[in-house]
Amino acid sequence: MTAVLTGRRPTRGAVRVEADTAGVEVVRRVRHRLRRRTVVVPLALLMFLLVMFCLALTVGDFPVSVQQVWLSLTGRGTRATDFIVHELRLPRAVIALAVGACFGLSGAIFQSMMRNPLASPDIIGITSGASAAAVIAILMLGLSGFAISAFAFAGALITALAIYLLAWKQGVAGYRLVLVGIGIAAMLGAIIDYLLTRAQIWDAQVALLWLTGSLNGASAAELRPLLLLMVIVVPLALWAGGALGGLQLGDDAATSIGVRVERSRLLLILIGVALASIATAAAGPVGFVAFVSGPIARRLTHGTGIALVPAALVGAAVVITADFVGQHLLPVQLPVGILTAAVGAPFLLYLLVRSNRIGHGG
């Protein structure tokens, strides 16, 4: 290993002769520091999730100690603790984590791909599509349970397809997709409102609870399809996410380093929609989780570009924490969606104000 640009004549100016082993060392050190951050942040988030998970299983009207939870989980509990842990608290906590992770991942995929923090599925109308379909299922077709989830899933996919087609103009640009999405979200909102005003008060109440995003109906039966779908889609998301590093640099630069831009983007949109609709189907459109998780994760792991895993963990942390606060720490019990909206809406305002000031989408 000798020198850079070993040449026929001495190099001048910008191109200096330098031992390259030292350079490799510098690059290795910098990358190591970045990598360490991408390991430390998820580990810290996992610790936090573990604490929240224990709290969710132990705290409640009928307190169960950590030891009792452990005994119950390993099949040595009493009938009372078994019922509380297995039937009530465990499904709720796991669904909270799973739903949060799906929303977080979905939001981070959309935001990095469109290079715009406003492009999360809850802002551009994809979760509105799921909601509208679910409200139609509840109010017009009188469906319940799993059928609502299936409808929500189909609604999200159809909406995403409509947005994609309307925003398509020799490829999909970030801003057009956001604007078309916001327009579609408004239209779907109007449809939902219309259906609610026409509905019987009792039916409307069921629909409203679903629309707020709630884990009250969380049950073991709901858990299984949710986890099954996640096992398929999450690894797919992490794999397809490999193209995001290129897509973030703009379509031209992405193509030049060998990313098949339109194909990757379509695949990522499908995966992002699938994640958002899986989560919406399970717990309703828990507002703003997809929207806030990505930016928070990026801030925690700053300097490392894409943060899909941290975003999923932040999403899980947001939902399980919001659900815990809504259940136990407030004078009245509130559905999780109200708390996430209370945190997310000011953040949306902040981003809008900031993007206006600096002239682009954040």
Place this chain on the structure above:
Amino acid sequence: MVLSDAPATRHTLSASELGLGYGDRQIVEDLTVDIPTGKVTVIIGANGCGKSTLLRGLARLLTPTHGAVLLDGRSISSIPSKQVAKVMGLLPQAPIAPEGITVADLVGRGRYPHQGWFRQWAPDDDRAVAEALTVTSTLELADRPIEEMSGGQRQRVWIAMALAQETDLLLLDEPTTYLDLSHQLEVLDLLTDLNRRRGTTVVIVMHDLNLACRYADHLIAMRDGRISAEGTPNEVITAEAMMEVFGLRSTIITDPVSKTPTIIPIGRHHCADDSDDETAVLSGEWSGETSS
């Protein structure tokens, strides 16, 4: 040793009866060109003549409306994109730096085509990034966020990303725009170094005609989506060609430093011979030194 081994195979790039356009608007029509292998080619032409469009077409950023771009004689659209990216790099006109990204991470993204399912980041990638940072003098910036860079530094970082890709062909769309003169020279010197030491085929679209003449082995002058002249700067740059390509009156002298043609443009004002201010000063006969 870094950048010293010339690649064993020489990759060729050409276009055959190429048509390029956006939507209904046809910009490049029936263009056939061979990019000289192992040379620095500069594409010049007036605004809107299609030079950037041609470069985008050569880099497969635009799908031809007819004809084809050929890489090693094969239609580029039939070759997997990642495989092309191992052979040909491009510095686009307006790449986007993600918020908060560090220089090392950004340059590392140039390694994408060399990675895959079973081959994630490897020591060879560290080496390539280190080389790219070293030759662009950005090694000491490696852990800094790109937002802190000046325009010149930022451009060098983007070039470093293209270099980290380690391709035999390198296309650059106006790499010197927005840079001050000394940084322009710095970038062009760097590209010349690459070409001379490593045999990289370089294709540059740029506006500065005199720098183009100085740094190009091969000039392509474009007008209305067609090639109006190509060859060495001495062959291409004549007062008549300037009038044809740019609609510009000029006189051509020899650059005393590089002995390449230098274009002295002639406007309506500020001509030393004031009586001729408004009348046609026919280029070439104006001074003793002419182009050819």
